[in-house]
Amino acid sequence: MLLPTMALAFAGSVLSPPPVLVPSPRDTAPRLVVLIIVDQFRPDHLLRYRAEWTGGFKRLLDEGMLFTDGRQDHAITQTGPGHSTVLSGRFPAHTGIVTNDFGVPDRLFPLIDDPKAVGASPHRFQGSALLDWMIARDSTTRMLSVAMKDRSAILPIGRARGEVYWWSKLGFFTTSRYYRDSLPSWVREWNQRNPMGDLVGRQWGLSKHEGAYLEADSLPAENGRDGRNTFPHALPRDLGTAAAMVPHFPWMDSLTLDLALTGVAALGLGIGDESRTDLLSVALSSTDEIGHDFGPDSRELHDMLLRLDGYLAWFLDSLAATTPRDRILLVLTSDHGTQAMPEQAPPTDGRAAGRAWPTAMVRGIATDLRDRWRTDFEIRFDYGIVTADLVALRSRGIDTDSLSRRLAARFQLEPYVDRVYTPRSLALAPQSDPIAGRWRHTVPDDFGWLVAVTPYEGITWDSWTVGANHGTPWLADVQVPLLFWGDGIKPRTVTRTVRTVDIAPTVARLIGAPPTEPLDGVVLPEVAGRTR
Template identity: 30%
Template sequence: MRRGRDQTFTVGCYAVCDTPMLRFLSALLIFQTALAAAPPKPKLVVLIVIDQFPNTYLQRFRSEYHGGLDRLLREGAVFTNARYRQTPTVTAAGHSIIGTGAMPAVSGIIGNAWYDRDTRTIVTSVCDPHEKEVGATGWAVNPQVCEDTDPASPRRLLASTVGDELKMASRDSRVVGISFKARSAILPAGHMADGAFWFDARAGSFVSSTFFFPDGKLPAWADQFNRRRLADQYLDRKWANFPKWTFEGKINKYERLMASPWGNELIEKMAEAAVAGEKLGQHAGTDLLSVSFSANDAVGHQTGPDSPEVEDMARRVDVLIGALLTRLETAVGPKNLTVVLTADHGVAPVPAVNVARRMPGGSLRADPGAVIQAALSQRFGEGKWIENAGGGDYYLDHNLIAEKKLERADVERAAADALLDSAAAHPFRVYTRTQLLNGGAGDFIAESMRNGFYARRSADIFVLLEPGWLPVMPAPTQTSHSTPFSYDTHVPVIFWGQGIRRGRFDQEIAVNDIAPTLTTLLEVGRPSGASGRALAEIFSDN
């Protein structure tokens, strides 16, 4: 049988070309092509977090940005629909998610603080009585309490961070976290960080703890920075256009600096000092710097998202981020730098503003705890049914329930039903511990509650108020955040720099996606609890 010309060629090629040597050379060519296509990894990754900065601030104040935010928006990969998918939306939970990609259900960081049943005390996400503060001395530590002013560590964080994975992959990598708040400095940086630094309002300087510096000494560069006493220069400085604001505290001299433009200035200057002092971006491995600007949150709580002070703070942080980007590019070169910008949460409108707009919302004057106490006493008998409460979370007295030979699920359900029947409490949803332990199926709100629940630390009853409703604040201009509603969950996510393709991306993503995206870009291990996906659509081979 005669074969056509093409068939003859094919047979001949198999006979001649299919040799071990040529197969090896072909595989080598493919491997070399893949290597050539892979972008070089950055020498420095910088996480920039703006505390309390909803995505709407990028849109509302866009014309005011001419610095760092402007550059990131023009030159970066901008995700317009990034959201948190857990409740509560608070600083500690947000910063832990940014660093780990893990939900609170996995990381254990269920809030800024929670009730510890073992010690019967409130503990914060990072306070650690086993450590000592480094960089300031003379402060008494009460072992019976665990507060924001106490020594701190990441021991309550149950998951690894991007920084931890970098450190495990390369001994040459350096990881540093900086913020005004301890939790904001520590949680994104992680367990193996070379240093986390936060501001002590009693001392007027940046401090750390013996967890990071067992010898009890700050690095020389940090000590030199503190010796400049920059905080003292800001105490009498006036905030242009806002003359009523003053910044010298009555109890602690520096306690008001966080709620000022100067709080963010101190953070930016400390970040520059860390870049120089730690030689970030100049090591064999990739380094990571986490910088969290806390002052936007402190001002925003006092004035609300529609205030001129908040707008001014947004303009100012744009300038500071621009200065930091310039310093980073000078230190490591633009081709060695990758930056991620996001926020740890948004913020609710001030209730009075919502009312004036004829929007849903208001200030809650009823006490949901009193509703629970009355209902349980009526049904099951007298007793102090609530062991602890805070932020809409209620811890029932398990010993009392056991003494009365009751089932916890029955008591929880009775409390939830009473709340749902109370119009004055404005309940939107009420979830119970048993319900969440059993999966708590439902919509995105139910999912957010499951994602924020960690059995060892979480409460028994969770009350979610109707949208726009907040507990009565100390002042009528004040507001807060913690809900699964868009005003609290919708935040910026922008990637910029080496290995990143610029553009606008309108698809829905989660903030949990940041960590696995970075570890994929850096070719290191995925953080242990990360639940997000790598945003491969932004990777570039430039």
């Protein structure tokens, strides 16, 4: 499933033709590091449909080294924290990206040509990332990061300013004024092609005959954004509505890959100076949106992955036109896994699956304190953690340790709660407790929080009554694939547990760009060899 399939999907007018460039003679180092993050992608998704892959997934599995038990080894398994770990080699406790909300939103840096959207920057990201180590080795290093989501484009790169772009709900790719004051000509020209004009009203039908899908076409609690829970699905005919909805359709990922390839050619990534290694980061998020809407076991996600298999084949073929196969080092992983929809999930340890979102309870406690002290202490619940302005509380003589204990005791009364940590009890929790370890990997030392709550396995943090979600420290949410593909990497499947923080030190070893600070991750000897 190569370019002809893509052309059918886009009526032949959206995708760029593969650029034709003559590569430089080969030397021993990778010329281009490519990171592909498939959002909300579990290892079983990659393996479940293995017999059906004919494109990019097949090539990567046949020729690459797959770690089937990768872990986003922290407690709040959201997009922001997950993306922050992959090229930094450090847990969210050290990158400072604890949740999506405590991630990239930044009104000081509005978006170009989309002033009503919330601005974005990496101002909360702490420390360095792979790009910084590459620049330390060679100041001429070139980079490009493209994604549908702002946090997915920004966080793998760290704080460095550069070519970082994401999708505006107005129907084009943009960036924020943290990075530049105007879009470069190649992005403007891509936007001027107006790919959404070819997609409005388009139907998403099945890629294969209906009998090839074992999943039912409609399952409990599905939430199709077009108002349908069965195929076919369709984008609205209104351009503005379609542009905001296209992330919930497979085509968003093809648009992202197309902009990435356009940028590779425009910026000359992977070509030119033989001593230089460049970086391309691509985050694909349609799997996340479709997974939220229809769940990880749906016909829609199955078909989405079949299409992505074809998109990736076209992407790899197009890259080979600019950079030889043996000069590319590619890593594929995910920012988090996901849980089954509670309405479809079997019981865990005899306990029914379910949803919980205790904002009302936390809001009541916050309101009582605000009314008593006439001050908002910013007490909020967000995916298991209750945050607060500890300085403001302590300055008024409020014992925050006592407040944490009272709040923990209140949470323990909830039927969905497995365990609750206060800052003090987390520090004392045994090292053998993996859930405590994931919370330690999540919360920075200077972060203001009162309690960290873990629901029972099978309970999803969710304020919605439909759709699927992720965000807990349990295996379904933390488990992701790690796949390395490049010259000298032997095809192999490795079943031992590894972590996404191991990616950056491993890639750094392979390209000869030593990290400039201590890391949480380690070099994977299966990929990069053992230290002598």
